Amino acid sequence: MNLLKPVEENALFVFLIYRSLPNSNTINDIFRRINSILIKTGLRRIVFYVYSNDGNPYYLSILRDILQNNILYSIVTRYYELSLDEIIKTVDKAYSSGSKIIVFIDKNLNNIVDQLIEKELNIVLI
């Protein structure tokens, strides 16, 4: 995992994995949870790994509110097509780098949820 200096170092890694579009309430709830982790940990940077079928850059319409409402934190967004292998690979890399991780995942993606739960990560079903 080759991080962009300095904005991806000492960051909270947020995995956002979904097939069907989260609504705005869900997005607001995600940001509330992220915010509380940032306040607790003192971290000032967020890296979003978004896995979906929205396509690049259209996935940003989901994050637009978060990006528009934020002033304080550095935010980086990265997009990938939905792929179990890719998700597991990136989560493992992030985990081994010692980064703080939180995973928001579409509750209908059962096979991915099962695999991630085994890793004892902070997982929130959306």
Next chain:
Amino acid sequence: MGFYEIVISTDRTMMSNHHGKEFLGFLATGPPFKIPEKIWMWIAAPKVKVDEHGRPVEAPYGLRKIEAKLIDAGFKASIIDPDHIGKHLDTMKLLLIGHHDYFSYGPPSSEWWSITGREPVNRVSFRRFMENPVVRKAKEKGVKIIAGGPAAWQWLWELDYWKKWGVDTVVEGEAERIIVDLVDKALNNEPLPQYIYIGPHDTPSIEEIPVIKAASVNGLVEIMRGCPRGCRFCSVTYRPLRFIPIDKIIEEIRVNLKYGVKGVILHSEDVLLYGADGVRVKPEPVIKLHEAVMKEIGETGGFAWSHASLTCIKYAENEYKLVSKLMNDYIKSSHRKYLGVEVGIETGSPRLARKIMYAKSAPYPPEQWPSIVEEAFSIMHENNIVPAATLILGFPDETIDDVVKTAELIDRLKPYRSIIVPMFFVPMGVLKNNKWFLRERLSLEHIDVLIKCFRHTVYWAEDIMNKFYLHEWYLFPVRFFLRIFIWLAKREGEKTIRKLEYSMKK
């Protein structure tokens, strides 16, 4: 044969010295009015001189900073004029672009667009730039495109263009800390993030801000970054306050002089706050700065402030007679008869001032805001300082009474030479999750403010042109077209006002 693997560029509305009169550049924020677009563009943004590689003699300051950072890091990077990018097609691997207002969503472009229903020329010009066959060819060849600058956020609202034009990464915020690593990763074909927002914690220190390598548009040099006033509609205010040391400022002025740019624009959110103690002006650093700058540019160099706060103008004059001292002892000369500056009125309502810009009036209380504005205008008028003032209509929670108070304040500013540009609220700063203010939400009171601003500005624009502006012989054609424009604007504006007044009476 090209030379640069990193080309930094932008469209013509940005890559211009606006005939040495940056205020003319504001015409690019509107659609062409009763004048063919080509002439409109020529008035607002004429082409700049370039060398054999297509490097412009003058270029936007923000692009110059990125260029300097990359050159210092050992990259083959240069700003290239948009008409000359083709010269570097064979070597170019990265195209970095910057803009103040890519899609005309910023003020005042969004306002002219909303009122006239026609696209402003800066949006048209930027689209033309991105769809230029040379830029398309570069993209087909695999050149990566990174966009940045103060309008980076606008890409979030134009995802179709983002996709269509193949933009790889958009960077929002002060980029000096990340640009070298980002460019390095792009050149090594590593996967790039799509969006980067640089928070206040990651803004560069003074040491990390490089000195420009070639001239900036009209000699603009920054003297500080950030602002301590905390206005809720502004994003700059959340970045830490940093004063650029005088020797670094002088170094940049010397770069400009070396490239033949004889003027200086001191850039800051509030020039009089240079070296200040919080929001209280300290005369010594401001005087030292002006002394040092004038020593470099002499009697004949052009000089302007980018922005100053009305509070500081009043405070500096009342406490130290600083404004008149600066004007009389340093700025005014046989060649410099006036000083241009942008100032923010924003509202005439003390209630709204307290709510959205509590510290803009500090150290005075927000309740005094209208009288601060009036006194500052009077001080500027007496000292030949010509302000281009902005005010904002449509703040969240704005009431009719707030708008009426703004109209009353404009009436009180009648005797003072100035331009007053009303702008529609654009969600930025802490208020950036609020709704845009567009034509559909205009009330009769808003229209009254627009009319007052129009009449004030047309009256004083003629006076300013007669007394100070565009008197250089080589600017005669620009002056000629500008006079036609003012005459047309006055005629058409009055026609529209009569119609509006008639419908308001009904």
